[in-house]
Amino acid sequence: MADDASPGNQSDRFDRLPATATDRTVDGRPTRAELLAWWDERFGIEPGVFAEHTFWERGDGKIWVCRGDLETPVGIEALGMLAVRTRQEHWKPTLEAIQRFGDDATRNRIELATPEAAVFLAGADQELPWDGDWGYLIVTHEVAGEPEPLGVGLYVYDELRSMVPKGRRREL
Amino acid sequence: MNVLERYEPLVDDVEAFYDACRRSLPSVVRVNTIKTTVERAKRALAAEDIAFEVTEWNPTLFRLLDDQPGANWPYVHGWLHGQEEVSAVPARVLDPDPGERIWDACAAPGSKTTQLAALLGDTGLVVATDNNLGRISALRSNTERLGVTNVAVTAEDARTHSLKPFPQAEYDRALVDAPCSCEGTVRKNPDVLEDWTVEHVEGIASVQKGALRRAVQATREGGTVVYSTCTFAPEENEAVLDHVLDAEPCRIEPFDLPLEHTSGVTAWHGKQFDPAVQGAKRIYPHHNDTGGFFCARLAVTG
Numbered sequence: 419m420a421d422d423a424s425p426g427n428q429s430d431r432f433d434r435l436p437a438t439a440t441d442r443t444v445d446g447r448p449t450r451a452e453l454l455a456w457w458d459e460r461f462g463i464e465p466g467v468f469a470e471h472t473f474w475e476r477g478d479g480k481i482w483v484c485r486g487d488l489e490t491p492v493g494i495e496a497l498g499m500l501a502v503r504t505r506q507e508h509w510k511p512t513l514e515a516i517q518r519f520g521d522d523a524t525r526n527r528i529e530l531a532t533p534e535a536a537v538f539l540a541g542a543d544q545e546l547p548w549d550g551d552w553g554y555l556i557v558t559h560e561v562a563g564e565p566e567p568l569g570v571g572l573y574v575y576d577e578l579r580s581m582v583p584k585g586r587r588r589e590l
Numbered sequence: 591m592n593v594l595e596r597y598e599p600l601v602d603d604v605e606a607f608y609d610a611c612r613r614s615l616p617s618v619v620r621v622n623t624i625k626t627t628v629e630r631a632k633r634a635l636a637a638e639d640i641a642f643e644v645t646e647w648n649p650t651l652f653r654l655l656d657d658q659p660g661a662n663w664p665y666v667h668g669w670l671h672g673q674e675e676v677s678a679v680p681a682r683v684l685d686p687d688p689g690e691r692i693w694d695a696c697a698a699p700g701s702k703t704t705q706l707a708a709l710l711g712d713t714g715l716v717v718a719t720d721n722n723l724g725r726i727s728a729l730r731s732n733t734e735r736l737g738v739t740n741v742a743v744t745a746e747d748a749r750t751h752s753l754k755p756f757p758q759a760e761y762d763r764a765l766v767d768a769p770c771s772c773e774g775t776v777r778k779n780p781d782v783l784e785d786w787t788v789e790h791v792e793g794i795a796s797v798q799k800g801a802l803r804r805a806v807q808a809t810r811e812g813g814t815v816v817y818s819t820c821t822f823a824p825e826e827n828e829a830v831l832d833h834v835l836d837a838e839p840c841r842i843e844p845f846d847l848p849l850e851h852t853s854g855v856t857a858w859h860g861k862q863f864d865p866a867v868q869g870a871k872r873i874y875p876h877h878n879d880t881g882g883f884f885c886a887r888l889a890v891t892g
């Protein structure tokens with residue numbers, strides 16, 4: 419229940435992430451500093467990109483990003499967009515966050531030709547060469563003359579696995 | 591077309607009105623300027639040989655000449671949102687400035703929420719409220735698909751909307767895109783005429799009055815409230831305005847609308863309304879080859 423006094427993660431309430439580890443009151447909750455460092459290290463998306471945004475946790479390890487700020491905690495249905503899942507060892511960005519912020523990425527992004535992008539969008543895995551790290555990649559393809567982030571893939575064992583959620587899959 | 595007959599006395603060209611109501615509606619998309627520009631969206635559609643024309647009054651609205659919105663790359667990237675042409679009117683009339691706080695009182699599935707967010711350049715805050723959880727999940731899917739981050743969504747009755755989660759202040763502007771009898775959507779959904787009852791009109795009018803009153807109360811003095819519906823029923827349009835003009839500190843404001851339309855009506859079935867309701871605008875389907883719509887702009891005076 420949305421009880422302002424109760425500690426820990428609540429599934430019906432958003433808690434703003436603490437700025438740094440010294441501000442942390444809930445065990446295991448990621449900090450804003452860790453989030454910004456992860457975007458930067460994994461994808462080369464610099465902290466300045468999120469200068470106007472706040473990060474919030476609702477439920478265990480579900481991190482939302484909101485432009486602007488509210489008083490914390492806040493018991494509402496949605497706040498900005500779900501951006502990252504931090505529960506597993508490897509943090510996983512959402513398709514929506516990648517489409518919105520992935521433009522600024524300089525690392526761990528893989529450009530697909532349009533037919534391969536269509537396979538990816540349909541939710542299918544495919545064998546593709548990739549020289550970089552295994553793990554979550556930003557998948558881009560060219561739209562109107564420029565590369566455009568489409569979603570998140572998991573690259574392991576010479577294979578790009580589509581992480582496109584069922585509700586966003588399409589056969590184009 | 592029985593229900594529509596009750597509106598014959600209000601319509602300028604009854605035959606053209608019926609003709610338009612029988613035709614299906616052109617498919618229209620709005621360019622989502624949070625994720626792209628109008629120019630890039632045009633190039634992306636052209637690259638897929640999708641024919642379109644830009645509406646005369648709104649450079650972000652494209653009529654698709656023979657396609658449905660959902661099956662192309664720019665849609666998949668969240669550059670486009672399927673939205674009926676007249677549905678794009680109220681956010682333009684509300685005309686928010688970047689950084690402002692807006693309340694969208696009856697928001698799901700979020701066509702206007704996401705349009706307002708884009709007009710704000712994804713700054714400020716749009717508080718989007720609806721009382722239907724199923725429709726709220728569609729709203730969330732749309733805001734996320736379109737990359738909106740300046741939105742807070744609440745599930746509640748607009749009539750008793752609480753400012754408690756948002757203690758900062760009253761709103762600069764509010765939109766009440768009210769639930770209604772929807773005859774204006776007959777071109778998309780002919781069943782609305784079968785489902786029409788006068789009891790529903792009366793019931794929904796009381797929700798409309800309550801939601802619009804709450805919007806005036808929750809908006810700061812000098813702020814703006816827009817009321818819109820897709821019904822032709824004066825009970826749900828001018829009568830609602832008349833009620834709220836009496837009950838809350840506000841007045842009707844003139845606004846420009848570069849689409850063919852007529853003025854609000856001051857009398858209906860023996861009732862007279864405040865003459866100020868003529869400042870509201872009625873759009874009939876034959877005027878611009880769209881759905882039907884009603885829109886009014888209020889200034890909050892206290």
Ligand SMILES: C[S@@+](CC[C@H](N)C(=O)[O-])C[C@H]1O[C@@H](n2cnc3c(N)ncnc32)[C@H](O)[C@@H]1O
Binds near residue numbers: 720
């Ligand atoms: C005309 S639709 C809104 C369309 C939306 N503004 C858009 O552009 O996508 C009216 C909405 O009002 C909601 N509604 C009905 N009664 C309500 C109430 N008492 N409080 C809040 N929302 C209500 C309905 O669930 C419906 O989603």
